[in-house]
Structures are given as C-alpha cells and as structure tokens.
Amino acid sequence: MSEEKKMLEEMASQKYKWGFVSDVESDTVPPGLNEDVIRFISAMKNEPDWLLEWRLKAYAHWQTLAEPTWQKVQYPQVDYQAISYYSAPKKKPKKDSLDEVDPEVLATYEKLGIPLSEQKRLENVAVDAVFDSVSVATTHQEKLKDAGVIFMPFSEAVQEHPDLVRKYLGKVVPYTDNFYAALNSAVFTDGSFVFIPKGVKCPMDLSTYFRINEASTGQFERTLIVAEDAASVTYLEGCTAPQRDENQLHAAVVELYAHEDATIKYSTVQNWYPGDENGKGGIYNFVTKRGMCAGDRSRISWTQVETGSSVTWKYPSCVLKGDDSVGEFYSVALTNNAQQADTGTKMIHLGKNTRSTIISKGISAGRGDQTYRGLVRMGKKAHGARNFTQCDSMLLGDRCGAHTFPYIESANSTAQVEHEATTTRIGDDQIFLCNQRGINTEDAVSMIVAGFCKEVFSELPLEFAVEAEKLLSVSLEGSVG
Amino acid sequence: MLKIRNLKASIEGKEILKGIDLDMAPGEVHAIMGPNGSGKSTLSQVLAGNESFEVTAGEVTFMGHDLLDMDPEERALAGVFLAFQYPVEIPGISNEEFLRAAINAQRKNRGEPELDAFDFATMAQEKIKLMEMRGDLLSRSLNVGFSGGEKKRNECFQMAMLEPKLAILDETDSGLDIDALRVVSRGVNALRDPGRSFLVITHYQRLLEHIVPDHVHVLSDGRIIRSGGKELALELEDKGYSWIEEAVS
Numbered sequence: 101m102s103e104e105k106k107m108l109e110e111m112a113s114q115k116y117k118w119g120f121v122s123d124v125e126s127d128t129v130p131p132g133l134n135e136d137v138i139r140f141i142s143a144m145k146n147e148p149d150w151l152l153e154w155r156l157k158a159y160a161h162w163q164t165l166a167e168p169t170w171q172k173v174q175y176p177q178v179d180y181q182a183i184s185y186y187s188a189p190k191k192k193p194k195k196d197s198l199d200e201v202d203p204e205v206l207a208t209y210e211k212l213g214i215p216l217s218e219q220k221r222l223e224n225v226a227v228d229a230v231f232d233s234v235s236v237a238t239t240h241q242e243k244l245k246d247a248g249v250i251f252m253p254f255s256e257a258v259q260e261h262p263d264l265v266r267k268y269l270g271k272v273v274p275y276t277d278n279f280y281a282a283l284n285s286a287v288f289t290d291g292s293f294v295f296i297p298k299g300v301k302c303p304m305d306l307s308t309y310f311r312i313n314e315a316s317t318g319q320f321e322r323t324l325i326v327a328e329d330a331a332s333v334t335y336l337e338g339c340t341a342p343q344r345d346e347n348q349l350h351a352a353v354v355e356l357y358a359h360e361d362a363t364i365k366y367s368t369v370q371n372w373y374p375g376d377e378n379g380k381g382g383i384y385n386f387v388t389k390r391g392m393c394a395g396d397r398s399r400i401s402w403t404q405v406e407t408g409s410s411v412t413w414k415y416p417s418c419v420l421k422g423d424d425s426v427g428e429f430y431s432v433a434l435t436n437n438a439q440q441a442d443t444g445t446k447m448i449h450l451g452k453n454t455r456s457t458i459i460s461k462g463i464s465a466g467r468g469d470q471t472y473r474g475l476v477r478m479g480k481k482a483h484g485a486r487n488f489t490q491c492d493s494m495l496l497g498d499r500c501g502a503h504t505f506p507y508i509e510s511a512n513s514t515a516q517v518e519h520e521a522t523t524t525r526i527g528d529d530q531i532f533l534c535n536q537r538g539i540n541t542e543d544a545v546s547m548i549v550a551g552f553c554k555e556v557f558s559e560l561p562l563e564f565a566v567e568a569e570k571l572l573s574v575s576l577e578g579s580v581g
Numbered sequence: 582m583l584k585i586r587n588l589k590a591s592i593e594g595k596e597i598l599k600g601i602d603l604d605m606a607p608g609e610v611h612a613i614m615g616p617n618g619s620g621k622s623t624l625s626q627v628l629a630g631n632e633s634f635e636v637t638a639g640e641v642t643f644m645g646h647d648l649l650d651m652d653p654e655e656r657a658l659a660g661v662f663l664a665f666q667y668p669v670e671i672p673g674i675s676n677e678e679f680l681r682a683a684i685n686a687q688r689k690n691r692g693e694p695e696l697d698a699f700d701f702a703t704m705a706q707e708k709i710k711l712m713e714m715r716g717d718l719l720s721r722s723l724n725v726g727f728s729g730g731e732k733k734r735n736e737c738f739q740m741a742m743l744e745p746k747l748a749i750l751d752e753t754d755s756g757l758d759i760d761a762l763r764v765v766s767r768g769v770n771a772l773r774d775p776g777r778s779f780l781v782i783t784h785y786q787r788l789l790e791h792i793v794p795d796h797v798h799v800l801s802d803g804r805i806i807r808s809g810g811k812e813l814a815l816e817l818e819d820k821g822y823s824w825i826e827e828a829v830s
C-alpha cells in the first residue's frame with residue numbers, strides 16, 4: 101500500500117472529539133409515540149389549543165405516510181416507538197440569567213467552544229443553546245431587543261408572540277410536506293424563533309447550537325426565521341452529539357420567510373456524531389429546510405458544511421416566488437468511514453427574473469457514500485429566470501462513492517438552466533508534488549481539500565469558515581497521516 | 582554534494598536502473614543525456630523519493646545524509662528540488678498559497694520564522710520578472726490552465742523561490758519554444774552558485790548551449806555508459822546515441 105493510501109486510511113479513522121456525555125439529570129418521557137405523548141409535550145410547554153390541534157393533525161397525517169425510500173442510503177428500519185420524544189434538563193432555565201441553568205449544561209457548551217456566560221460569551225454572535233429538547237440559554241437579549249429583533253427559544257415565542265408564530269408556522273413547510281416534516285410537526289419540542297422587523301438589519305449574527313445528550317432520544321427542533329420588508333439577518337447553526345453505539349434520530353424543520361427586499365443568510369456547520377469506523381452508532385439526520393422568497397427582490401442563501409451524522413437526508417431549498425428574488429445553495433459535504441449522505445437542494449422558480457446558484461462540493465473518504473440530488477424547476481411564469489448549478493465530487497481512496505442526480509424541469513422557454521459537474525480524486529502525483537516541495541502529506545491533503553471547498557467556505561462568516569476548515573481537516577486527519 | 586553508488590531501481594518488477602554511479606561536487610552542473618527509455622526520468626524520480634519506484638540496490642549520499650532513507654518531504658527540506666517533466670495541476674490552490682506553504686515548511690524546518698506576506702511578495706515579484714511570467718501568476722491556481730511552456734517556467738520559478746542545494750531538471754526543455762528555452766536557461770544560470778548543483782536531464786544538446794555543463798553523462802539501458810566534458814554533448818548531437826551504444830557493446 102502506498103504511503104498516501106495508508107495515510108488516507110488512517111485519516112479515515114480519526115476520532116470524534118465531541119463524543120462525551122454530560123451527566124445532567126433529565127426529565128425524559130418513556131419511549132413511544134401516541135396522542136398522549138403529544139398532549140404531554142404540548143402541556144409541558146403550556147401551549148395554546150390551536151397549536152395542540154395542529155400537532156394532532158400532523159400526527160394523524162404522519163400515520164398515513166410511509167417512510168421515504170427513494171434516497172440512496174441504507175440503514176436499518178427506525179423504530180419510532182423506541183424513541184423518547186421529550187427530554188429536558190431538570191433544572192429550569194430562567195430567561196434573564198444563567199444562574200439556574202444546570203452547571204453541567206453550561207460546562208458542556210463551554211467544552212464545545214460555545215461559552216454562554218456573560219463574561220465569556222461570543223462578542224458578535226447571539227447564541228441560543230438547545231440541549232436535547234429544550235433551549236437552555238439565549239445570549240445578548242437586551243441588545244437585540246433594542247433593535248426590535250426577536251430571537252428566542254421557539255417555546256417562549258409561542259407564549260410571547262403567539263400571533264406571529266401562528267401566522268408563519270407551517271407556511272413554508274406544511275405538516276403535510278413529507279414524512280419527517282409531519283413527524284416533526286407532531287412532536288417538535290423547541291428550537292429558535294427569529295423575527296426581524298421591517299427595515300432592520302440585525303445588529304449581530306444569530307446562532308443556535310444544538311446538542312443531543314440523552315440516550316434514546318430524538319431531537320425534533322423547529323426553527324422559524326421571518327424577515328420583514330428590507331430586513332436582513334445572518335444565522336448560524338451548529339450541532340454535535342455524544343458518541344453512542346445506538347443510532348439517534350434528528351428530524352428538524354427549518355422555515356425561512358423573506359418579504360420584499362429582505363435577505364436571510366443561513367449557515368450550518370453540522371457535526372453530529374458520525375458513528376464509528378464500522379458504521380455503528382451515529383445520528384440519522386433527516387431534516388427539512390426550506391426558504392420562501394415571498395417578496396420581490398428578496399434573497400435567501402443556504403450555506404452548509406456537513407461533516408457529521410451517519411446518514412444525512414437533507415435538501416435546503418428555496419421557493420422563489422417574488423419577482424427578481426434570489427436563491428443560493430452552497431454546500432460542502434464530507435462522508436468518511438461508513439457515513440452516507442443524500443443531500444442537495446431544490447430551487448423552485450415561480451417569479452419573473454428569479455435567479456438561483458447551486459454550488460455543491462462532495463468529499464468522500466473511507467467507505468463513505470454520497471449523493472447530490474437537486475431539483476431546479478422553472479415555473480410557467482418564471483420569465484427570464486436563471487439557474488447555475490455546479491456539482492463537484494472529490495474521492496479520497498478507492499472504496500468510497502459519489503453520485504449526482506440533477507433534476508431539471510422547465511415550463512418556461514425563456515428560462516435558462518446550466519449544470520456543470522466534475523469528479524476528481526487527489527492524485528498520488530499531486531501529493532508527491534507537495535511532498536517534493538517540503539509539504540507533508542497531511543498538510544497537502546488538507547490544503548487540496550480546502551482548495552476544493554474554497555467557493556463554499558468563502559460564503560461562511562469568517563469565524564465559521566475557519567472552524568469549518570479545521571473541522572474538515574480533523575474529519576480527514578489520519579485518512580492521511 | 583551527491584554520491585550515487587550502484588543504484589538499481591525497478592517499477593512494477595521491471596528493472597529500469599541497473600547500477601548507476603555518479604559523483605557531483607558543489608557548484609557543478611551535470612547533464613544526463615540518453616535515448617528514450619534509458620532511465621533518465623526514473624533516476625530523477627528515485628532521487629526525489631517517488632514511491633512508485635522500488636530501489637533494489639545501491640546507496641545515495643546527499644550532503645552526508647543517506648538520501649534513500651529519507652521521505653520525499655525530508656529530501657525536499659534538505660534541499661533537493663525536482664523540476665517535473667510533467668508538472669501536475671492542483672485546482673483551488675493558488676501558486677501563492679502553494680509556494681508559501683512550501684517555503685514556510687522549509688523555514689520551519691530550519692527554525693526560522695514564517696515569511697510574511699510582504700516579504701514573500703517582494704521576493705516573488707523579482708523572480709516572476711526573472712522567469713518573465715504573467716503578473717497574475719501568484720493568484721492563479723497551481724498550473725491550472727497553464728500552457729506547457731508556462732508550466733515549465735513555473736517549475737523554474739518555484740526553484741528560484743525555494744533556492745535548493747541540488748536542483749534536478751527533468752527534461753525542462755521539452756515542449757519549450759526557443760524564446761521560452763532562453764528564459765528558462767537564463768533563470769537557471771542566474772541561480773548558479775558555488776553551493777548549488779544542477780542535474781540537467783535532457784534529450785537535446787541545444788539546452789546545453791545555454792546551460793553549459795561541467796560534465797555530461799550518457800545513460801543507456803539503465804547504466805551510464807560514457808562520461809565526459811561538454812564536448813561529449815556535441816559529439817552526440819552529431820553522431821546519435823547509437824554511436825556510443827555500439828562503441829560500448
């Protein structure tokens with residue numbers, strides 16, 4: 101075996117650094133799903149009747165649906181009755197102070213590099229920390245309030261801004277949308293709610309950090325971001341989970357709603373536990389994310405760096421309804437060891453002169469298998485609409501796979517769709533060139549992979565871009581060593 | 582500088598180098614000439630440490646180190662530079678990123694601080710001018726979209742930036758037009774130094790009109806069959822390789 105190959109093998113066996121478990125006392129409902137569990141969740145959160153009804157309708161609809169099987173991933177049947185649908189740290193967090201948050205929870209976030217305490221919190225980013233099923237803390241509340249920005253846990257928003265929540269919930273992703281969205285609508289526990297009023301540019305980046313801790317629980321969070329006319333916001337999402345032998349389910353729904361001239365930029369660095377090198381354990385990440393460019397000239401941009409999870413099923417999408425609205429999707433997905441990912445996007449062009457850009461970079465190492473699946477649909481009225489899609493795959497080693505399924509549907513003869521795709525591998529000759537100039541193989545691979553992902557990383561906020569680059573080289577470390 | 586004794590190497594079980602002996606003193610320029618398939622490129626790849634080739638016998642000493650015992654990057658850090666016959670492309674990495682990573686790996690190895698962007702730019706501009714390369718060279722992806730001649734000049738540009746002790750030029754003249762040949766030669770000559778040796782591998786005598794060697798060796802079927810001064814190259818040009826091959830056999 102050549103040195104490079106050995107390195108790639110070793111890189112593929114890099115350990116997951118975020119796999120620790122926190123010793124936090126939790127209230128967890130017994131596993132199982134039925135109407136009583138949904139009523140219990142709703143009651144725990146003191147929800148209004150309309151929301152409970154909505155959940156129950158979603159549950160009834162979910163029961164009529166079958167788990168999708170069209171995606172190119174393989175995993176054992178999920179037993180939805182073996183999952184606990186609610187788990188919360190026992191100590192109740194209070195809104196204005198972190199004093200009552202379990203210190204173990206705070207320590208957990210500190211360990212993850214997301215300090216929440218007043219002294220240590222991140223300067224320019226407001227963070228909402230979601231631990232298992234509930235939000236434990238949200239920083240920078242006062243400053244955001246002054247700007248008129250609402251950024252709070254979903255469950256609090258239901259209490260404090262019920263009309264806003266009711267107006268937008270399910271508007272972009274109805275509970276009938278798909279199997280996992282229906283399940284999420286029935287049992288979602290928390291998440292983040294963001295509302296940027298007319299004309300306001302959010303004074304800082306907003307961020308939610310999701311952490312699954314408890315065993316045998318699923319995380320079903322719901323994020324709803326609304327930007328009124330000419331408002332703008334940048335939102336970051338991060339996620340990790342402990343290293344466990346059994347698989348855990350994460351089925352989130354994210355809805356973005358952009359009014360006229362509004363801009364929402366949503367970035368994800370997804371680092372759920374990917375399972376061990378034999379594919380044991382890890383998170384099933386079955387997520388529905390969609391943005392509605394409702395107003396003219398609105399803009400929604402998705403950037404994702406997907407390095408974790410054992411199985412990923414995720415297609416952040418844009419519905420370009422407003423004329424001249426813009427949708428963007430920038431993605432880096434890495435599958436290593438036995439990880440599988442079926443990910444991509446949908447760009448639905450409805451309005452005139454709508455534009456969309458899709459840049460997808462897939463990296464497969466080890467026995468990782470990865471699929472880009474994307475739909476570009478040009479509606480009848482999408483005069484002058486344009487899409488550009490570029491899908492690049494990089495293969496490390498000879499046991500991984502990359503697949504591309506682009507779907508293009510055009511009902512308007514003036515619309516233009518472009519698709520480019522490439523597949524590359526890091527050649528032994530490229531590594532040798534780097535070595536010959538004095539650069540060791542590990543640095544060479546990191547550099548080549550980072551170069552491959554450059555177009556996407558440049559879309560991330562700076563701190564995230566640095567983190568993403570590091571995360572990528574850690575995820576690859578030892579795959580070249 | 583470099584001492585090669587009875588070096589034998591094979592690829593996929595086929596023996597290519599069948600016992601090479603060579604001595605190079607600091608500051609010397611040695612030319613290796615020979616017909617296609619004689620093992621010229623194999624010799625350069627083996628010296629640089631390409632693991633596709635298996636060294637089956639022999640010793641190589643470079644500035645007192647056992648070269649064959651070193652990884653490719655260790656050889657590079659010790660001052661061995663190979664200008665590739667077919668420079669590979671690396672998309673997404675700019676020439677600047679690549680070279681800074683290389684220079685800083687070497688500086689780190691010598692215990693020196695990293696080169697800052699300003700010093701790097703000053704150094705690079707001077708060498709870009711020397712190699713008559715386009716001003717946007719540094720921001721372009723490594724060798725991507727470069728013409729054959731540009732790639733070769735870029736190899737020499739990297740050599741000029743890295744200032745190696747031993748530079749191996751593997752058919753750097755092939756694919757160059759007469760103007761590019763002149764530029765490359767001038768670049769190499771500018772780097773000639775009492776502490777730096779060159780191993781110039783070429784098919785043609787014309788390169789050696791510009792880069793005048795101290796010694797010329799003829800490689801045939803994995804062995805050096807004749808060594809001499811620069812006049813040997815002229816004789817070869819005149820009579821062809823078969824002349825020596827017949828004379829030796």
